[in-house]
Amino acid sequence: MFTQWQDFEPGRWMCEIDVRDFIQRNYHPYDGDDSFLSGPSARTRSLWDKCQELLRRERSRNGVLEVDADIPITINSHPPGYIDRDLELIVGLQTDSPLKRAINIYGGLRTSVRACRAYGVEPPSSLIDFFEKHRRTHNDGVFTVYTPEMRLARRVGIITGLPDSYGRGRIIADYRRVPLYGINYLIRTKEDDRDSLNKTMSDYSIQLRERISDQIKALQSLKEMAAAYGFDISQPAANTREAIQWLYFAYLGAIKEQNGAAMSLGRVATFLDIYIERDLEKGIINEEAAQELIDQLVIKLRLVRHLRTPEYSELFAGDPNWVTESIGGAGVDGRHLVTKNSYRILHTLQNLGPAPEPNMTILWSKNLPSPFINFCSRLSIKTSSIQYENDDLMRPLYGDDYGIACCVSAMRLGKESQLFGARCNLAKLLLYAINGGIDEMTEDQVGREMPVYEGEYLDFDQVMHRLKIQMDWLAELYVNTMNIIHYMHDRYAPENLQMAMHDSDVHYFMAFGIAGLSVAADSLSAIKYARVKTVRNECGIIRDFVIEGEYPRYGNDDDRVDELVVELVRMFIKYLKKYPAYRNAEHTLSVLTITSNVMYGKHTGTTPDGRKRGEALAPGANPLHGREEKGALAACNSVAKIPYKYARDGISFTFSIVPDSLGKSTAEQVNNLRGLLQGYFTKGGHHMNVNVIHPEVLKEAMEHPEQYPDLTIRVSGYAVHFIKLSREQQEEVIARTFYRRM
Template identity: 60%
Template sequence: GLPDNYARGRIIGDYRRLALYGVNQLIKAKKADLAKVDGQMSEHKVRLREEINAQIGALQDILSMAASYGFDISRPAENAVEAVQWVYFAYLAAVKEQDGAAMSLGNASSFLDIFIERDIEAGLLDEEAAQELIDQFVMKLRLVRHLRPGSYDEIFGGDPTWVTESIGGILHDGRTKVTRTSFRFLQTLYNLGPSPEPNLTVLWSQNLPEGFKQFCAQVSIDTSSIQYENDDLMRGTRGSDDYGIACCVSYQEIGKSIQHFGARANLPKALLIALNGGREEHDGVEVVKNIPALQEGVLDYDLVLDVFKRTLAELARVYAKAMYIIHYMHDRYYYEKAQMAFVDSDPRIDIAYGAAGISIIADSLSAIKYAKVTPVRNEKGLTVDFIIEGEYPQYGNDDDRVDNIAKEVTKFFIGELRKHATYKNSTPTLSLLTITSNVMYGSNTGATPDGRKAGEAFAPGANPMHGRDNSGAIASLNSVCKLDYRDAQDGISNTFSMVPKSLGDSREEQVDNLVSALSGYFKQGAHHLNVNVLNRETLIDAYEHPENYPQLTIRVSGYAVNFVRLSRAHQLEVITRTFHSCM
């Protein structure tokens, strides 16, 4: 289905269902669903019957797989050991069948805690054995690997699998989802050492237990291995309190909804196409029709905005058409029957579009509006550089003049995407996320009006461009906060790096300050934050002496990665990012 030889990923099966019900009950439920799809036939009903039949077959195969290991999963799990084993079998079936770019776990920790605490109360487990059980589970999750083409590493540097486990959060009735097993999952980063997988994601609420907030901050300071997402925002906007994070930053109600992954569009390239009369900036091929050539000399903001919006509208049309075809074909030839066996038979679906380079767009349009920007063109009339006269407000410094440009472009693009038909009537969402493809996007994009040179990497996700957020950490965070989650419900990724001293001198002071920063950031309506607490010199030394840093883990853009497994180009890009030395 995809124009690559790996699957679409981004679907989370409710792997808890295997431990809760066993295969026999799940098959019975699927057969009942199949019987209900009757009466006057339609294309939707015929396709749904075919899919449910495939899911029933997958459940039978999973039963056989577990039996080959000596386990009978036809029945529900009866104790903690079985609960962990059953959940693992369900996930194992998914990763054996599919090599999706993101094979996320969901929210297993709170669920497994019920079995573990019951066994502890019954005297069947003690705390040491409970932690060992989670350690062993995490070891198995860390072992997941897929064969990948070389081009995969250009987009997803470091070979991530996104075994994303969502930890924490609050229920609608005010109860916390934090359990002892939430702590146990985080503790694996000490017992087993830091690691990118599983992609541990804390669902941050203002009402989380203070002790848990403090421990999360401590783990971030010690390992730079976890990310945070705004539980209060997602519950309020999306509606469910039983959800997980697919891949990096994407909400998904577990077992009730799925997501069709739509990658992302290169917005700076779209701007250059607009500035070149609809032509691609490198070879001059016309890719968007009816875009008028701009007059020579200093760029006029209103004229640029007009042709840019025309280009975005055409980009949205082509993008939506491509996603419709891709996901139709993926269902036809590579349907995720093992994962979908653990999802409601007719789930809600999001089509997850994406946009890369929002900070370049904001800065470029700001430069055109507030400074004087003159294109430098070659003999074909294509832009090769830009001359900037004067200063302009730059995204990342809490300046509404430029921050609002980023906000409005995001709103316009998702508005255009929503105009188009979607496969299976899925709901369009948008992410501001690049993974590590910001390097690849940059290498294929010419010079832009913000002063970025041809081939230079984009900033990751919704981050400000490297070195431009020079008004301190809080100002940088405030700029990203202004992006409206309602316009980017697939996620707004922000990767944030601080030197340890910026948080204070003592460990207690550092932990308290990081908790305060996270609470303040999310209270303003921000969606996501990767947290790195380390010195740039550490990364430089790891670049030069990788043998000394076998477990050095950092957050990049929605996931964690072993730094020394990144390509040299990706390593250098990470090193050049802003490291905040003061709040």
């Protein structure tokens, strides 16, 4: 037994890697309120002031402070970096200087060079030459084997945002393993795993042996990285400060090795609380010191930066990193998992001010203690920086030690992983069904070739029949495309360090996604319940529609159309599952758009629901703006009908309301927001982003961005500094329904 484990409740976690067992035996559920919390220390305030000055400079330089185009980033590529050594209790930066962005070439040479050029720097030609001649990158690998059909589908935007030119991310390493066990123990375990594969050399065992060997190397690199900062992380962490520092090093190594779109933190607050409680008990630290360490960890998480191309920002606006931390939830034994440290990490939104990162995610359970629910609701009203997900829905599937990757993707920590696959455009697919696979914008034959719909009026059964054919075509293409991407990602840009903090035998999900669900469903509803006349262009392609009569619209708790939404989701996951996924992954589906609903809309023609060509689609699973006529709950109830079992990768719903509409006093507002959330989750809802803000404030911020540097709002699945969105995206956010009472 390690001496660092003294005073911990022993258990199976001492004999093998089992962080969950450690937590369950050692954590102290906290039922009290937030009155114990401390404000920021003087040291933290000074440090955060310095960071804010850096952030201001970053904003004034078009969002990028500095780019290092010379040294491709690896775990140990850059010497240690500091903000201010005297003020930092938790150390470590991605490069040698805060907010300086490095190039990660393994994901794609072309992408890296393009990103550099977008910010006026040029990588050395020797570097470009080396990668061109000697080392294929992920992006190059993918495009080497993409079929013409795949390239076309990508170009017209039926499938887009695929991680074929950026890091796939969405993998949550179990970073807690480093503080709990130390690197040496993790290496020994991996060596055992590798040695157990000594007998028959099949494709599987050869590949796995190679992967495990690379994972061990990555762990060694991480140890060296920490040593450069003056820490020996070969052994378990002995106290709170070490536990936070070890854990942060583990995360830092991961974001140096990978620039994945979403690099989530996992579920660390309650884990760390065990160390804090032990130190509080021993009198080594007090509450102020505990809060100070958490504040300082969060400062670091707010400074994570990757170099992105402008095209990337169109899909994922506002420079997000999805440093998602999942907080709360309940255990399978019925005890809630809220600790004092769940409060502390949320309290950083008050100590340091609102911010998009880390992506604070409350795992909502009816077992959560009431004071904690009130605290979260109050913070939501104050900061619009929190999202909520239904733990009671996820726990039966993922147990009680899962984390959320990105926005809404659940996975067991260290045991499950995801192969991320962006999304396809269902609204466009419906137009393919009508136009026989011809793209309505480019007039290319993209989908399965069929005659253009012949009648003057659209017939529901015929359109559905055609849609199924196109959906089957899309599902096959989508799965095959994903298989290529992830094969190449594994080959040329593997997440060695992150996978070193997983079990060696990992269960994979392949995560597909859809955008345009509400528009597709409303279109089908219009075809079914009203009369939709087709309008053709000179080539006979249907480019416009005339709707005669009324039809039920998604978002009004009307089963006639809500059932169409459910049917679309059910059909699509069924078709996807027909086609085998790489690594025997389990197919999952999300209804989530990030900010890409604007871009997808731009590339989608007029739809039979009356939405005009180029207009934005609704975000995530939201009803289209302005179509909810029966108030907020009717919209919530419509979304809650989408069964989680068909969309296991998550169903994102963004709820925006003006503060006064939640009630007159703060106490009323808190009560009503928690009632709204509890009601929504009781109805089976999966996820809710909550914004409590006046759209007038957003308009004001558009005109005077300099006065609103910290204004944070939640978009589909993440939070963002409002002023970092493009004008187009800002307008789309403002155009969304903000529930209010006239």
